[in-house]
Amino acid sequence: MQGVSVSSLAALASGGSCRAVSLFKDYLKLLNRSGINPMVDGSCFGRQCMLRLYSINTNRARRLDSRIGATWLFSGGGKKMDASIERSEATNEEIVVFFFQLDLETRIQYALNTEQFDVAQQLRNKLNEQEAKRGSSRSEAQDKALNLLRLRADLQKAIDNEKYVVAAKLRDEISKLEVESLAASAKALAYENAQYAYRLGEKVRHKIFGYRAVICGMDPICCESSSWMGIANVEKLSQGPNQPFYQVLVDVHDDPNLLVAYVAEENLSATEKPDLTRFDHPYVSFLFYGTDTTGDFIPIKQLREKFSRPRHEVPSMDTQDGNEDDNI
Template sequence: MVQMSANTIVTPRCSVVCGLKDEWRRNLSNGRDAVAVVLGTGRPFLCSYGGRTAYFAGHRSIARRRNLRAQFGWLFGGQDRGSKSDASCEHSESVNEDILMFFFELDLGTRVQYALNLEQYDVAQQLRNKLTEVESEIIKLRESKRGFSSKSEAQDMAIKILRLRADLQNAIESENYSLAAELRDKISKLEAKSVEASVRALAYENAQFAFRLGQKVNHKRFGYRGVICGMDPVCCESKSWMDVANVDKLTRGSDQPFYQVLVDMHDNPNLLVAYVPEENLLTPEEKDTDRFDHPYASFLFYGTDASGDFIPIKQLRDKYNQPRHELPYDPLDQDDGDGKDA
């Protein structure tokens, strides 16, 4: 279990403060660009961004799944361009947990390197131990996702087939032909299932996505603006979540890409992150360079490009094995005077 001590984890524009409610105001930065997430011990914890304040309800342990409750709400009003009550069906606690765990991993790695630079080797070792625990939890969460199980299932079946073949050979050598016939039937059935599992795993790994990391999108039904910060080849949520979100009523069902989407706080101040099927997302008809506010944007993205989309940090691209997006070459952007004689 990962236990975060009562201290502040800081990056250039983002900090995580672990402690009791009384420490909130004392530990939070007053800067307009500061981001702080305060984890309490079984009490609500706070997030402050750009002078605004939000609260979560959760526990101090971030490692035990479902202890981290992503009940989120801003303590200020916002323009409601979408339908907040309906959009809440796509809210995902597991997605919020996944993003926060990614942040902890990034921040602990930074703190380890900082301690090493200062030759604080004892501190670096303690932080590295915490980092190892967080990384182990991230691997477990990733492997528990729907789709990843197909790959491990295929591997398990392959091992079982090898064992059965060895038993078959022993049965033949001992002239136990009835047992050999029974083992052949088991091997035949298991091989068919193994092929199916391998096909599912291959489809999971080779999925094609219509949207990319950092891209601004609009929701077809609820109208809010969002930014893609994660993606899965299929819906990786629980059956209970899929029932609430009416995934079975989707045109493409659950076997389509689902995206982790940061929701503009001005569009829907009560929806922190959404888990959205590909068929419910649209690319803006025109270039979207309007301001987009969200407390997670500062540690997931470097900033925005010329088209208004966000530029994902390298670690986020590595997490989803996505290439860097390059804007199309526009010769009009070049200085007309380049290459001319003085």
């Protein structure tokens, strides 16, 4: 994992997620309880980062949050949408937690290398807890299936021992879990079979607001809250919420206050030619390795695994020429 500067972390918290500061505070408490000194090299958090995060201008944060409520800006007789309606605190928080998980993995390996096995176990338990809370739909379906097997075994044991009251309670639990398991399996299948027009690390442009962005996550349908969908006018989209939605990092030169947005597929467009121009954002240093020959970003392995996306190989010039020849 690549290092993240203090200024990047300050931008991370001040760019639209007040929750990020709280997450950071809880994270530092964990490290203190674990006995690991967070004042280490650039690959991990430091106390200086914490001080910078806590010194965020709260008035500026309030101004940014107030922009979300301004769904429509009136200009003359018409209506003009504000890009802030697609700003997503949930997405920003998810990215911050993802970074914490990467840092936990680094610390676990460090603790193992230095034979701090108790500390490594504490950190591993915390990592498992985070993954369970924010795990993929696939792992959720697997967990519910395993729980069903366990409950059915307990039910049979209760019946054999003539503990019918216990058996009745277990039957109710099984019925409820079967419904949840079916829903989780359907969700996992939707994620597995989803077809996306864009890929992780690809540079795109917003069709309405015009800003440049890079894809850092995707969902087969809109997974935001109903209140967010109301603010973002999702029902006015031609395909509504039942289309892929993308987590995107917005170029700070295009909109320094938006930072992270959640955008419907129909509102994005790919660049016709390779985009080799500079793209700046505080998150790119830990979500991507760098850029490829076409200017798109190369996602780290953990990010590809999170969304079950294959590694993208840039076609060689010979392959491109061959394809052009075949189309002639």
